[in-house]
Amino acid sequence: MVTELAVDHVSVRFDLPGATVAAVADVSLRLRPGQCLALVGESGCGKTVLASALLGFLPGNAQVSGSATLSDDRGPTLDLLSATDQQLATSVRGRRIGLIPQSPASHLTPVRTARAQLEEVVRAHHPAEPDPRGRANGVAARAGLSPADLDHYPHELSGGMAQRVATALALVGDPWLLIADEPTTGLDHHLVEGLLEEFRRLVADGHAVLLITHDLAAAQRVADRIAVMYAGRLIEIGPPSTVLDAPGHPYTRGLGDALPDRAFTAVPGMPPLLTDLPPGCSFAPRCDRVGPECAELPTLAADAEHAVACHRPC
Ligand SMILES: Nc1ncnc2c1ncn2[C@@H]1O[C@H](COP(=O)(O)OP(=O)(O)OP(=O)(O)O)[C@@H](O)[C@H]1O
């Protein structure tokens, strides 16, 4: 059996009174053991919504289409988008897919210490473990925490500390696929290095990592592919060297130019409103290469090594 997550043509819309938000549109991607895919893009482009769709964490006003097939030897092959919450809770979350959520503090129980929460998850995943405390300390160390750090309540943890507790919680069940949503937020340079090292080690051990990040430099250091999202769509995907050094999409070129060691110039203009997307390329209003053909939606060749959804690539 091929171990894989196959995301095919996934779209997520939110119905609001009088408007529809097209948060994710027609996203396809694949992840296999030994791979790290970085998903990058400006705030609000749909990264967290995509991750939430995969784990069944979308609110009731979300309309989802497409499929996300999870195949591995840890459970039945499953479409994550049509699975029941019961199936996701008992067989997927934490066991086949681990999530480091974007706001980790809000996922911790306020009245119990980090240790109590981590040891509970250790016991749930490893009922025969004779030393849950030792195992919790071990997984905490991999996330950059000392045993003493665990004896705090969530409100006593800094943002970076809560982030590391969330990382430890996600690692406990040894999921083959880890989805990390902005895991370096609030961490200092030293801790970012440690976390990226842990991701590299997981990938070398045969895990897969979907790294959602604003930090292109981090993506470059750990990912073997970078997928760039704009206004809910994937607009470019390829190896970091290509995407960052020889990008095809004008938006990706703009993102690369915003790196601190380059021009540091942000892409001019604002992303479009997701309630009111233009029919063609949604980057066209900001694009310096725009032409008449951009009134048609460009497509992305999903299976190519390097793919660009642009009529006039750089
Ligand atoms: N429950 C909801 N109802 C309506 N719109 C929503 C809902 N949740 C998210 N959105 C919208 O969907 C879009 C995508 O949001 P998302 O959180 O995925 O962005 P993101 O790429 O993760 O951004 P960031 O980098 O800031 O975390 C945003 O415009 C957001 O306002």
Ligand code: NI
């Ligand atoms: Ni997000």
